[in-house]
Amino acid sequence: MKHIFHWAGLASIVLACLLLVLPGATEAARHTPVHELNYFQTSKVKVDGRDALRIEIGMDRRNLEYSVSSRTYLNRQLIVDMDNTTPGELRKDISLDSKLARSVKLSEMENRHTQVRVDLLSDVDTANYKVYTAEVDRQARKPYRLVIEILEPQTAAKGFETVSGLAGHVIVIDPGHGGSDSGAVGPTGVMEKNVTLSVAKKVSSILEQSGARTIMTRKTDIDVYAPNDTATEELQARCNMANYAPGAQLFVSIHCNAFSNPAASGMESYYYEPSANGARLAQLLNEELEKAGGLLNRGVKTANFYVIKHTNVPASLVELGFITNDREEQLLNSEDYQNKLAAAIVRAIARYFQ
Ligand SMILES: [Zn+2]
Numbered sequence: 001m002k003h004i005f006h007w008a009g010l011a012s013i014v015l016a017c018l019l020l021v022l023p024g025a026t027e028a029a030r031h032t033p034v035h036e037l038n039y040f041q042t043s044k045v046k047v048d049g050r051d052a053l054r055i056e057i058g059m060d061r062r063n064l065e066y067s068v069s070s071r072t073y074l075n076r077q078l079i080v081d082m083d084n085t086t087p088g089e090l091r092k093d094i095s096l097d098s099k100l101a102r103s104v105k106l107s108e109m110e111n112r113h114t115q116v117r118v119d120l121l122s123d124v125d126t127a128n129y130k131v132y133t134a135e136v137d138r139q140a141r142k143p144y145r146l147v148i149e150i151l152e153p154q155t156a157a158k159g160f161e162t163v164s165g166l167a168g169h170v171i172v173i174d175p176g177h178g179g180s181d182s183g184a185v186g187p188t189g190v191m192e193k194n195v196t197l198s199v200a201k202k203v204s205s206i207l208e209q210s211g212a213r214t215i216m217t218r219k220t221d222i223d224v225y226a227p228n229d230t231a232t233e234e235l236q237a238r239c240n241m242a243n244y245a246p247g248a249q250l251f252v253s254i255h256c257n258a259f260s261n262p263a264a265s266g267m268e269s270y271y272y273e274p275s276a277n278g279a280r281l282a283q284l285l286n287e288e289l290e291k292a293g294g295l296l297n298r299g300v301k302t303a304n305f306y307v308i309k310h311t312n313v314p315a316s317l318v319e320l321g322f323i324t325n326d327r328e329e330q331l332l333n334s335e336d337y338q339n340k341l342a343a344a345i346v347r348a349i350a351r352y353f354q
Contacts, residue, residue, distance in 0.1 A: 033061070033084065034084050034085065034086050034112050035059045035060060035061040035084060035085050035086070036059065036060075036085070036086050036087075036088035036089075037057055037058070037059050037082075037085055037086065037087050037088055037090045037106065037114060038058065038059060038060065038088060038089070038090070038143070039056065039057065039058025039059065039142065039143050039145060040055075040056070040057055040058070040090050040094070040106075041055075041056045041058075041142075042054065042055050042056075042094075042096060042098075042104075043056075044098070045149070047130065047149050047151050048151070049161070049162060050151045050152045051099075051100070051151075051152040052100070052149050052150060052151045052152065053096065053098045053100045053101055053149070053150045054147060054148070054149050055104055055116075055118065055147070055148040055149075055150075056134070056142065056145045056146070056147050056148075057082075057090070057106070057116065057145055057146045057148075058142060058143035058144060058145035058146075059085060059143060059144060059145070060143060060144070061144060062135075062144050064082060064083070064085070064133050064144070064146060065082075065083040065084070066080055066081060066082045066083065066131070066133075066146060067080070067081050068080050068131050069081070070124040071117075071124075076119060076120045076121070076122070076123060076124060077117055077118065077119055077120065077124070078117070078118040078120060078124050078129055078148070078150070079115060079116070079117050079118075080115070080116040080118075080131055080146065080148060081109070081113050081114070081115050081116075082113055082114045082115075082116065082146060083112070083113050084112055084113065085112075085113060085114040086108055086112070086114060087106040087107065087108050087114045090106050091106055091107065091108055092105070092106060093105045094106075098121075098150075099121065099152075100120065100121055100122075100150045100151075100152060101118050101119060101120050101121060101150050102119040102120070102121060103118075103119045104116060104117070104118045104119070105117045105119075116146075116148070118148060118150065120150060122153045123153075125153070127151075128150065128151045128152075128153050129148065129149060129150050129151060130147075130148075130149040130151070131146070131147070131148050131149075132146075132147050133145065133146055133147065134147050161206075161343070162206070162209050162210040162211075163206060163207075163210045163343075163346050163347060163350045164210070164350065165350045165353055165354060166207060166210040166211055166212040166346070166349065166350050166353065167210070167211030167212065168211065168212070168213075169212045169213070169249055169250075169349075169353055170212070170213045170214075170215065170245065170246075170247040170248050170249050171207055171212055171213070171214050171215070171248070171249060171250045171251075171252065171349060172214070172215045172216075172217065172241060172242040172245060172248050172250065172251045172252070172311075172313070173200045173203050173204055173207075173214055173215070173216050173217070173252055173254070174200070174216075174217040174238050174242075174251065174252065174253040174254065174307060175193070175196040175197040175199070175200035175201075175216065175217065175218055175254055176192060176193070176196040176253060176254055176255035176256075177192055177193035177196060177255075178193045178196075178197065178218050178220075178221055178222055178223060178224065179193075179218075179221060179222040179223035179224075179227055180223050180227040180228045181193065181223065181234070183196065183255070183256065183323075184256060184257070184258030184323045184324060185323070186323040186324060186329030186332075186333075187262065187324065187326055187329060188329060188330075190323060190329050190332065190333045192255065192256045192258070192323050193221065194221070195256055195320070195323065195332045195333060195338070196254045196255060196256065197218070197219075197220075197221065198338055199254055199320065199338050199341055199342050199345075200216060200254050201216075201219070202338060202339060202342030202343075203252075203254075203342045203345050203346055204216055205342075206342060206343060206346045207346055207349070210346065210350075212349075213247075215241060215242070215245050215248060217237075217238040217241050217242075224237045224238050224241075225237035231306070232306070235306040235307050235310070236306075236310065238253075238307055239251075239306070239307055239310040239311045242311045242312065242313055242315075243310075243311060243312045243313075248313050249313055249314075250281060250313055250314055250315070250349060250352065251307070251308070251311045251313050251314070251315035251316075252281075252285070252315070252316055252317075252318065252345065252349070253305075253307045253308065253315070253316070253317040253318070254317075254318055254320065254345075255317060255318065255319050255320070256319060256320050256321060256322070256323040256332055257319040257320075257321065257322045257323065257324075258322065258323055258324045259322060259324055260324075262324055262325055262326060263325070264322050264324065264325060265295065265296050265321070265322050265325045265327070265328055266295050266296030266297060266298040266321065266322065267286075267289050267290065267293060267295045267296070267297060267298060267318070267319060267320055267321050268286070268297070268298035268299055268300070268301055268318075268319050269282040269283075269285045269286040269289070269300050269301070269316055269317070269318045269319070270282060270300075270301050270302065270303045270305060270308060270316060270317040270318075270319075271300070271301075271302060271303075271308060271315070271316050271317075272302065272303070272304065272305075272308040272309045272315065273302040275308075275314060275315070277314035278308065278314045278315050278316055279300070280314075280352065281314050281315070281316040281348070281349075281352050282300045282301075282316040282318075283300050284348040284349075284351045284352055285316055285318050285344075285345060285348040286299070286300045286318075287348070288344035288345065288347045288348040288351070289318060289320070289341060289344050289345070289348070291344065292340045292341060292343065292344035293320070293321065293331075293337070293340060293341055293344065295321050295328065295331075298319075303317070305317050314352075318345070320332060320341055
């Protein structure tokens, strides 16, 4: 911002000098028309697969000169200065119904320019906005305009595809074990509690990115009830999170298998027998995990596991593979493989809601 005023000041000194020697040149400068902004629209759009807010500010002219900057003391304000324009009737503070930006303000400034300030809900980052001009679109009845797009900030799930059909759904994800309970441990020391949490976080990221809401029974390496609690206390605490969460629709518990014989291998999914919806969920999870992970498919099975028996919503427990098997321990511990399994779990959930 400082730069703009600085340069503007300098420009007027230069103009004053020119006035003395070159009256013709100043004549032209004085007559650079100021255009009134007369079109304003916001819309929710997708840009590069990300949710975005598009702000369009139009005028009856072409070849707008503008500059983009940000207020660094807050770092949440994106500023666009539009030369030779006046906000006219648009001079106002417009609050936005958006999860990306709070409001947009158009102000008439010195030196015949309009300043647009967008108050963002996250930090200004060049990866998260685009500013450009667009030509007249007669079909859409849009004039020549400045377009500002505020994109949803990229999360840890960067690179994941979003999955359709999940918007508005509420899913409980239960990473098995945690805290004082490591779960099974592989031959090189990989702990089940860490694999399940890592995969669960990826599942949650993809779900959220796809418009669903997730409830994680744990987000860190903790016991959900208390350290060294009983199995019942711990597992009931996890069920409670699903049973008392408003709007919860599904429960998916993530585990790794273990056996004394290191040759045991493969994946499987479980449901609680009376639940037909649980059976369908377990079936879909099994299909997607087999396709994505490529392990031996041990099938869809019934069991009385606590978390699938005591949850009120359709539930399934998946065993991603055998952590006691050398090859599967390495796969389960790999970022790439975890990404594949997480995406598969989300696809299964999306199919469940179809
Ligand atoms: Zn387990």
